Amino acid sequence: MSLLRPVPSEPPPQGCDSLPQAEIIPYPRAQSAAVEQKRGFDLSPVIDRIRGLALAVLPTVLMIAVLLMVWEIACSGKEAALPTPSEVWTESYEVIMHPLKGVEMDGLGFKIQDGGDVGIAGHILTSLARVAFGFSLSAVVGVALGILIGQSKLAYRALDPLFQILRTVPPLAWLPISLAIFQQAQPSAIFLIFITAIWPVILNTAAGVQNIPMTYRNVAKVLSLNPIEYFLKIMLPATVPHMFTGLRIGIGMSWLAIVAAEMVQGGTGIGFFIWDSYNSSLLTDTIVALVWIGLIGFTLDRIVGWIGRRVARQA
Amino acid sequence: MKHRSYLALEGIGITFPTPKGPFTALRDVDLSIEKGEFVALIGHSGCGKSTLLNIVAGLTKPTRGVVFLDGEVVDQPGPDRAVIFQDHSLLPWLTVAENVRLAVDKVMAGKPRAERRDWVMHNLELVQMAHSAAKRPAELSGGMKQRVGIARAIAMSPRVLLMDEPFGALDALTRASLQDAVMAIQAQLNNTVVMITHDVDEAVLLADRVVMMTNGPAATIGEDLAVKLARPRNRIEMADTPDYNHARHEILHFLHQRFSNPTDKAA
Numbered sequence: 001m002s003l004l005r006p007v008p009s010e011p012p013p014q015g016c017d018s019l020p021q022a023e024i025i026p027y028p029r030a031q032s033a034a035v036e037q038k039r040g041f042d043l044s045p046v047i048d049r050i051r052g053l054a055l056a057v058l059p060t061v062l063m064i065a066v067l068l069m070v071w072e073i074a075c076s077g078k079e080a081a082l083p084t085p086s087e088v089w090t091e092s093y094e095v096i097m098h099p100l101k102g103v104e105m106d107g108l109g110f111k112i113q114d115g116g117d118v119g120i121a122g123h124i125l126t127s128l129a130r131v132a133f134g135f136s137l138s139a140v141v142g143v144a145l146g147i148l149i150g151q152s153k154l155a156y157r158a159l160d161p162l163f164q165i166l167r168t169v170p171p172l173a174w175l176p177i178s179l180a181i182f183q184q185a186q187p188s189a190i191f192l193i194f195i196t197a198i199w200p201v202i203l204n205t206a207a208g209v210q211n212i213p214m215t216y217r218n219v220a221k222v223l224s225l226n227p228i229e230y231f232l233k234i235m236l237p238a239t240v241p242h243m244f245t246g247l248r249i250g251i252g253m254s255w256l257a258i259v260a261a262e263m264v265q266g267g268t269g270i271g272f273f274i275w276d277s278y279n280s281s282l283l284t285d286t287i288v289a290l291v292w293i294g295l296i297g298f299t300l301d302r303i304v305g306w307i308g309r310r311v312a313r314q315a
Numbered sequence: 316m317k318h319r320s321y322l323a324l325e326g327i328g329i330t331f332p333t334p335k336g337p338f339t340a341l342r343d344v345d346l347s348i349e350k351g352e353f354v355a356l357i358g359h360s361g362c363g364k365s366t367l368l369n370i371v372a373g374l375t376k377p378t379r380g381v382v383f384l385d386g387e388v389v390d391q392p393g394p395d396r397a398v399i400f401q402d403h404s405l406l407p408w409l410t411v412a413e414n415v416r417l418a419v420d421k422v423m424a425g426k427p428r429a430e431r432r433d434w435v436m437h438n439l440e441l442v443q444m445a446h447s448a449a450k451r452p453a454e455l456s457g458g459m460k461q462r463v464g465i466a467r468a469i470a471m472s473p474r475v476l477l478m479d480e481p482f483g484a485l486d487a488l489t490r491a492s493l494q495d496a497v498m499a500i501q502a503q504l505n506n507t508v509v510m511i512t513h514d515v516d517e518a519v520l521l522a523d524r525v526v527m528m529t530n531g532p533a534a535t536i537g538e539d540l541a542v543k544l545a546r547p548r549n550r551i552e553m554a555d556t557p558d559y560n561h562a563r564h565e566i567l568h569f570l571h572q573r574f575s576n577p578t579d580k581a582a
Contacts, residue, residue: 215404218374221392223421223471233417237408312408 083284092284095120120273120292127258127269128296130186134193135254139247142198146205146246147235156206167199171257189261189269196257197250204249208242209235244308251304255297319383320347321507322475327370327380329363339533340366344380346526346536348475353501353508355518357566358528359576364511367528368479371509372398384474394422397473401480403464405452412448415439415467422471438470439463441500458489462496469500478510482517491550494520502547515570519562520550527569530577538569 068085075084083091101119149156149163174195178188216238220230262271270289277285327344330337340363348354356364369375371382373392382389384396397418405414415435423431439445442462452460461481468476481497482490494517501508501521512518518525519542527538542562544553553559570576 213404215400215402216406218392218398218400219404219406221374222372222394222396222398223418224393225421234406237406 083287088284088287092282092288095285095288099124118268120270120289123268123270123273124292124296127262127271130189130269131193131251131254131258131300134190134258135197135251137190138194138196138198138201138250138254141194142201142246142250143205143243145198146202146243147209147239149202150206150209150239151235160206163199163202167203171196171253172260175261185267189258192261193254193257197254200249200253201243201246204246205239205243208239211242212238240312241308244304244311248301248304248308251300252297255293255300259293319386321350321352321385322346322348322371322509323383324367324371325381325383327367327377327382329366329370329375330378340531341377341535342379342533343535348507348509348524350507351505352524353506353522354510354524354526355522356509356511356526356528357513357515357518357570358534359530359570359574360513361577362528362531362534364528364534365479368398368477368509368511371475372396372477374398394418394471395474397468397471397476399461399464399468399476399478399481401483403452403457403460405460405463405467407452410449410451411444411455411463412436412439414452414463415470418467418471434470438466441469441503442466442496456489457485458493461485461493465493465497465500469504469506474507476506476508478508480511480513483513490514490517495550497521498546498548515563515566518566519544519559520548520553525562525566527566527574530574537574538565540565 072084072086074080075082089096099119099121101122103119103122103125145159149159171192174192175188178191178195182188182191212235216234220234225233258269259271259274262269263275270293274286274289277283277289324344324346327346328339328342330339332338344367346354356367358364366375370377371389373389373396376390389396405411406417409417412435415438416431419431419435419438423434436445436448439448442465444459444462444466447455447459447463452463455463461484465481482493485493498521510518510521522542525540525542526536527540528534529537540562542558544556544558544562
C-alpha cells in the first residue's frame with residue numbers, strides 16, 4: 001500500500017445537499033387511457049385463423065394445380081412419352097381407389113395376403129415395416145457410435161475417416177454384399193436400410209457431443225457429476241437437437257434405400273411394385289406409386305421432426 | 316507448521332505451450348484469504364484473472380504452486396468451490412428450480428426429498444426468484460438468469476464462492492440491483508468470496524479487499540488494497556465518503572497509470 005501515491009489534496013466532495021441541484025420539471029401526465037380501439041365483431045379470431053390457414057395452404061394448392069395443367073398440356077400430344085394426369089386417373093383407377101386390396105386390418109396390426117394381387121397400400125405397409133426395423137437399428141447403433149466418437153478423441157481419430165468413406169457408398173452398392181452375407185431378401189433389405197441411414201445419425205450425434213458448450217462441461221465439473229449423471233443430465237439433453245437432425249436425414253435416406261433395394265429384390269414392397277409396373281408397361285401405376293412414396297417420405301420426415309421438437313422441449 | 320489462511324494460493328504459476336514456445340500467463344501468485352473475506356480480483360482483460368479463478372475452482376491445473384483450502388490441497392473441481400459463471404450457464408432444458416435442484420441433489424445426496432426441495436426454494440427466495448421456479452431460463456431476463464446462477468452456487472453451501480465477472484454481461488442498472496442482492500446475501504451468509512471484476516466501483520462496493528493484477532504476460536499480483544468501509548454499505552451514501560473515493564482513486568491509479576491497458580500501449 002505504501003507504494004501507492006498519496007491521495008491528492010483536493011477537498012473531499014461534500015454531501016449531496018450542497019451540490020447545485022438540477023431543477024426537476026414535472027412532466028405533464030401522459031394522456032391516461034390510450035384511445036381504445038373498438039372491435040365490431042367477435043368472430044375475428046376464428047376468421048383470422050381460417051385466413052391464416054388459407055394463406056399457408058393456398059399457394060401450394062395453386063402451384064400443384066398449375067403444374068398438373070402444364071403436365072396435361074405438355075403430354076397431350078399423340079407421341080408424348082409420358083401419360084397425362086387424366087390418363088393416370090383413368091388407367092390406374094383401380095390402383096388409386098383400392099389401395100387396401102389384399103390387406104386385412106386387425107386393429108392396429110395388419111396381415112398382407114401372400115403373393116397375388118396386393119393393393120399399393122399393402123406394398124407400402126410392407127416397406128414401412130422394413131424401414132421401421134432397419135431404421136430403429138441404425139438409430140440405436142448410430143447414436144451409440146456417435147456418442148463414442150464424439151466423446152473419445154482416440155475413437156474419433158480411429159473411426160471418423162472410415163465413416164467418412166463408407167457414408168459415400170450408395171445404397172445399391174451394398175446390395176451384393178448384403179445378399180452375400182444374409183442370403184435372404186428380408187434381412188438383406190433391412191441391412192441395406194440400416195447401413196444407409198446410420199451415417200448421418202453417427203456424424204450428427206458426434207457433432208452434437210463435440211459441440212456441448214464448455215460452460216455446461218464446467219458446470220458438470222464443478223458439481224462433480226459422475227459419468228452416468230453427466231450422460232443423462234448434460235450430454236443427452238444437450239445433444240438431442242443434433243441427434244434428431246441426423247435421425248431426420250437418416251429416415252429420409254432409409255426410405256430412399258428401401259425403394260432401391262426392393263426394386264432389385266422383388267417379392268413385395270413399394271419398390272417391387274414400381275419395378276413390376278415398369279416391367280408390365282404400366283407407367284401410370286408407376287406415377288401413382290411415386291406420389292405415394294413422396295407423400296410417405298414427407299410424412300416420415302415430419303414425424304421424426306415433430307418427435308425431435310417434442311423431445312428437445314422435454315429434455 | 317506455519318499458519319496458513321483459509322484459502323491460500325502459494326507460488327501459483329501457469330505456462331501454456333504454444334507453437335511459438337511456452338507462454339507464461341501467471342507467475343508467483345501468492346494470495347491468502349481468510350474465512351468470510353470478500354476479495355475482488357481486478358485487472359485488465361488478458362491479465363489472467365479468470366485463469367487464476369479457474370485454478371482455485373480446480374478447472375485448470377497450475378504448472379507451479381499449490382492452492383490450499385482449509386489446509387487441504389485443491390487439485391480438482393468440486394461443489395465446495397461453487398462458481399458463478401459470467402454467462403450464468405444455466406441448463407436451458409431445465410426449469411429454474413431444476414437447475415438449482417441439480418446442484419442440491421449433488422451436495423445433499425441422502426437427505427430426504429422434501430428437505431432438498433425446501434432448500435432449493437429457500438435459496439431461490441434468497442435471490443428473489445422463487446416466483447419463477449417453474450420457468451425455463453429462456454423466459455428470464457439476463458439479470459434474473461444470473462440471480463438463479465447465484466442461487467445455484469450458494470445452494471451448494473460452498474466453502475468458497477467463486478464469481479467470474481458475474482455481472483459483466485448485464486446493463487448498469489441491472490448490475491446495481493444484483494450487487495445489492497449479493498451484498499444482502501453476503502451479510503446473511505458471510506461466505507468466503509473471490510470475485511473477478513473489471514469494474515472499479517463494483518470492487519470497492521462489494522469487497523473487503525481488492526487485489527490488483529499486473530498486465531500479462533507473466534501477470535502477478537501488483538497491489539492488495541483493504542477497503543475499510545463499514546457494512547452495510549449503501550451505494551448512494553458511500554459515493555460521497557472520503558474512504559470510498561480514496562479506495563477508488565488508488566485502484567484507478569493502479570489500473571490507468573502504473574499498469575495501463577496493454578492495448579493502449581501497443582497502439
